Amino acid sequence: MAExxxxxxxxxxxxxxIQGQVLRTPxxxxxxxxxxTGATVCVKHENMQPTGSFKERGAVNKLESLTAEERKRGVIAMSAGNHAQAVAYHARRLGIPATIVMPESAPLVKAENTRAYGARVILHGETxxxxxxxxxxxxxxxxxxxxHPYDDPNVMAGQGTIGIEMLEDAPDLDQIIVPIGGGGLISGxxxxxxxxxxxxxxxxxxxxxYPSFxxxxxxxxxxxxxxxxAEGIAVKTVGKLPLPIVRDLVPDIVLVDEPLIERAVNAYATLQRTMAEGAGAAGLAAMLAEPERFKGKRVGLVLCGGNIDARILASVMVRELERDDRIASFRITSDDRPGFLGRVASRLGSLGANILEVSHSRLFLDVPAKGVSIDITIETRDRMHTLVVFEALAAxxxxxxxxxxxxLSEAAN
Structure with a gap:
């Protein structure tokens, strides 16, 4: 192997x-x-680390490499999230002063979490x-x-311990899919x-x-x-140390679009019953993007982080319900007569649809003066059930x- x-x-x-200092995740x-996906899938749950991501491995290995004099002076890192929290958490545990510089746009919750771990946090710059x-x-x-979050040999080696653990637990794996940001994780x-x-x-x-690599x-x-x-892998410049490793030993890189990342986050939540941030779900998104590449293989997925905002997760899950036509919205325009809304609600109930939201308006200019427009959002069992509901309403x-x-789409037939 090359140097x-x-x-x-x-x-x-x-x-x-790192043994005994970092969780050996299952x-x-x-x-x-x-x-x-059509493959035999195993998931490496790095979202179970105390700070929610794999970054603790590299952080501990780097911090433990410091001399006594370096520990006394302290460390500094730049990060918008997971690396910041990992360095701050373990620096406090090891008694090392830590300073973290974060972009001014960094999520408030991540900045506050980093402060809570005892680090001095400095917000500076837009990027x-x-x-x-x-x-x-x-x-x-x-x-x-x-x-450094990825361009450091000690950090890279720390992240590489995931590979050892995965093959100890599943030596028959054919493939390991790894999200790439700066390259520290995949190179290790x-x-x-x-x-x-x-x-x-x-x-x-x-x-x-962010197709940097x-x-x-x-x-x-x-x-x-x-x-x-997937902001955790939204890196514009590749790591200088990881690049030769990825170039020589990683045969291909799959690029995944946002809808597939959302679908993968939702699949982890609903099918695997676990939290995945966008970067953490990227490996599964790759399997959804190119299923034939992985079909029939034994695949190890690195769920590298689970630090997703609850509001974003809720939005992703609702959007997936809409994509699957399990949540659907429609408009009915009719004469404004007593009991009309109740009749529509009763009909939807008889069809097994759950009403989530109703907006009742007489003020739209495309509605007759004596008419009424009702916008209704319903929840159904699946796409076929939604089609049945719309066909019944049309009939x-x-x-x-x-x-x-x-x-506003064409009338349902």
Whole structure:
């Protein structure tokens, strides 16, 4: 194997270092995800770490590498979320002063969590790159040790311990799918897994809006940027140390669009009964994007983080119900006569539909002066049930018109 920033021996030493300090997370069979994807799926639940992500592994391995004098001076890191919390949590546990520079746009809850772990939090800049520049400036001024989130051999080796654990628990895995941000996670896992089982295939996955490694490896210039649910892997610049490992040992990188990331987050919540942030669900999204690549294989998914805002998770789950036509909205326009709304409600009840919301209006200009417009949102069992409801309403002469997020659709037939 070519010379890289880390070797399997580095990862094994990291495993010994973090033992007892970082949770050895379970690799759990996922029969319902297997049914969804056509593969035999196991999930590595890194969302069970105390701070909710795999970042603790690299953070502990790096912090434990410091000299006594470096520990006394303290550490500094830049991060918008998971790395910040992992460094802050374990620095406090080890008695090391920690400073974290976060973008001013960082989610308030993540900044507050990082403060709660005892770190000094500095909000600076609009982007993570501006935060990184500020962190390096403070490190130089105050003599702090910079803890990079992915471009550091100790961090990479710490993340690689996931690969050792996965193959110890499931040595018959054919593939491991790993989300890619800066590359620390996939490079560490790849070095470990390929050393222990050369035949195993490591598949990388990036958000389609942030194809940084894809561009670097394939010499392409796809645009990078935009609002993504997978903000944990929304990295514009690849890690210099991880890049050669990914280029040489990871045969392909799957790019996943936002609707598939949302679908994967929802599938983890509803089928696996676990929390996955967008980045954590990216591996499953890759399986949904290219099912034939994984069909019939034994696949290990790295659920690398579960720090998703409750409001975002709720929104994702409702949107998936709408995509599956289990929640549907429609408009009925009719003469304004007593009992009409009650008759519609009774009819929906007889059809087994649950009414979620009703908006009753007489003021739309496209409604006759003596007419009424009713917008109704219902919940049904599935897409076929929704179709039955709409056909029944149309047969009753109510002419329901579907409403979606883009337009008022044609009347249902």
């Amino acid at each position: 890289y920033a880390i070797t399997i021996d580095d990862v094994k030493r990291a495993a010994a270092t 690799l759990v069979p996922a029969p319902r995800l297997s049914q969804l 993570l790159y501006e935060s990184a520049d500020k962190a390096r400036q403070i490190a130089a001024e105050e003599g702090l040790v910079f803890v 896992i790849t070095i470990a897994a390929k050393a222990l089982k050369p035949s195993i295939e490591i598949v990388g996955v990036e958000a389609a809006l 894809h561009n670097a490896i394939h010499h392409e210039d796809r645009p990078i940027g935009g609002a993504t649910l 009753d002469g109510l002419a329901p018109q579907r409403i979606d997020s883009r337009r």
